[in-house]
Amino acid sequence: MADNIIRTTAGAPWVSNEDSKSAGKRGPLLLENYQLIEKLAHQNRERIPERTVHAKGSGAHGTLTVTHDITKYTKASIFSKVGKKTDMFLRFSVVAPESGGAEAERDVRGVAMKFYTEDGNWDLVGNNTPVFFVRDPIKFPDFIHTQKRHPKTHLHSPTAKWDFWSLSPESLHQVAILYSDRGIPRGYRHMDAFGSHTFSMWNDKGERYWVKFHFKTQQGNEFFTNEEAAAVIAQTRDNAQEDLYGAIEKGDFPRWTLYIQVMEEAEAERVSFNPFDVTKVWSHKDYPLIEVGVLELNRNPENYFAEVEQSSFSPSNIVPGIGYSPDKMLQGRVFAYADAHRYRVGTHYEMLPINRPKFPVKNYHLDGQMRFDEPKNGDGDFYEPNSFDGPVQDLKEAEPPLRVSGDATYYDHRSDGDDYAQPAALFHLxxxxxxxxxxxxxxxxxxxxxxxxxxxQLGHFEKADPEWAEGVRKALNDMKS
Known part of the structure; x- marks a missing residue:
């Protein structure tokens, strides 16, 4: 049937989209006006819950092209040969603001990437900073509460924010980055991106390595001062979206160079610091950047809701050759991200076009919200093991065993290393x-x-460097006078 008329969701012709059916010219509307009811009911359901964090975001399609051989470190098919090109989707975001917030605020930026590899989707979910505020996931909800609106005033609370940070010395490194010139990127194209966590890779011999992912912008790092940002926000709340979308539409495709840092598996037990602590960086002198490839964004979404709002990323999406580490924050995110998407988008969120792999997927997940395919209901399709040629496990893709040790108990995360040396080193630059x-x-x-x-908080600055504390103290006094 080829026509160009409006139809109901059930396929019936839409009789009138200008007037509602009523009992007489001045009479009341009728309940049988099912077209009006359908239209209003769908409008009431046009939104899904916004992300608790990273609500305001921008996305684009692109590719990752391998330029250097790292097969000695990983068997992942995405890195299997120089010249290999993999389609991907990337979502940038600001962390704290709601979906209508301003993009030129001082805040960490999220960078979530989905690579559609031949072995399944690999999601790398990080930030524009190489570290984070907390190292234990049990503190993450508390931290986010301080970044959101006060439950009584419904205003942002500097008191809550600084109270939490001043009681969490491990936050100092990230706080130092946030309040430096890097705290307000001029746009998403002009900032670096990091996997932040320590991940693992293993090669076809089963040898494991610990890795950090770095994406260095080829557009150059550019930032706003507070005064410049205020002027931008007075004109637009969407400067980063405007810049990214406009650049891609013009054919000025933004690019980032992908690097990794690599540590041999056994070395993690010998180094003087915890290499799995997300509040710390690895020295580039000891673990130099190894070039891998180029990420390019070259196509804007056709529909923001379908492709950006419903895009769902999780560290739980890994592929053979890439895996996790004992990083506690990473372990917490492996659960939390996928769980958030099942709530926010729906149980089968990964069946959506933007989220699904580029090949058919077989498993034994049944029913629930958004099950919009047509599953067969024969034997061998809904349980396992079975005798009817249903899909089976693939033990050959198991990652090498992860060595763990120690008693199962509660360890004080604040006793894990020096929280002041790295922030001090940044300050000295x-x-x-x-x-x-x-x-x-x-x-x-x-x-x-x-x-x-x-x-x-000044006490923490003092421990990093007395000059830092004195500088902030003087700036505070100047604002009083």
Whole structure:
């Protein structure tokens, strides 16, 4: 049937899209006006719950092209040969704002990537920073609560934010990055991206390596000052989306160079620091960047809701040759991300075109929300093991055994290493102008925070470097005068 008329979801012709059926010209509407009811009912359901974090985002399609051989480290098919090109989808985001928030706020940016490999989808979910605020996932909900609106005032609370950070010394490294010049990227194209966590790779011999992923922007790192950001927000809340979409439409495709840092498996037991602590970075001197390939974004979505809003990424999506590590935050995210998508989008969210692999998938998941395919109901399709040629397991793709040791107990995450040396090293890289902006960024954001909380945070700055603490203290006093 070839026509160009509106139809109901059941396929009947839509009689009138201008007027509702009523009992007489001035009479009431009728309940039998099923077309009106369908239209209003669907409008009421046009939204799905926004992401609890990373609600405001932008996405684009692209490719990852391998330029250097890393098969000595991984058997992953995506890296199997130089020149290999893999389709991917990437979603950028700001973390704290709601879906209508401003993109030029001082905040960490999320970077979520889905690579459609021949062995299934590999999701790499990270940030524009190489570290994070907390190292134990049990603290993540508390941290996010401080970044969202106060349950009584429904306003953002600097007091809650600085109270949490000042009581969490492990946050200092990420806080230092956030309040540096890097805290407000000029747009998504002009920032680096990181897997942040420590991941693992293994080769076809079963040899495991620990790795960090780095994506360095080829557009150059560019940032806004507080004053520049305020001027941008006064004009638009969507500057990053406008910039990314516009560049791709013009054919100015943004690119990033992918690098990895590599540590031999046994070395993790010998190094003086915890290589699985997401609040720390690995020295580039000791673990130099190894070039891998080029990521290019070259196609805008045709429909934002279908491709960006419903795109769903999770660290639980791995492929043979790439896996996890004892990183506690990573272990927590393996559960939390997929669980969030099952709630927010639906049980079978990975059947959606933007999320599904590029080949047919067989398993024994049954029924539930969004089961919109046509599963067979014969023997061998709904249980396992069976005698009817149903899909079977593939033990040959098991990753090498992960060595673990220690008693199952509660370990104080605040006792895990030095939380001040790396933030201090970052501070020492700043020139005088950068330091002055750094101090003012802190002081401006601490306005209205109780003095005892400010003093506690200044104590952390002092432990990193007395000059840091004194600079912020002076900036605070200048704002009072």
């Amino acid at each position: 700043f020139n005088e102008e950068q330091k002055q902006r750094f101090y003012k960024n802190f002081a401006g954001d601490m306005q209205g925070v109780p003095q005892h909380i400010i003093d506690r």
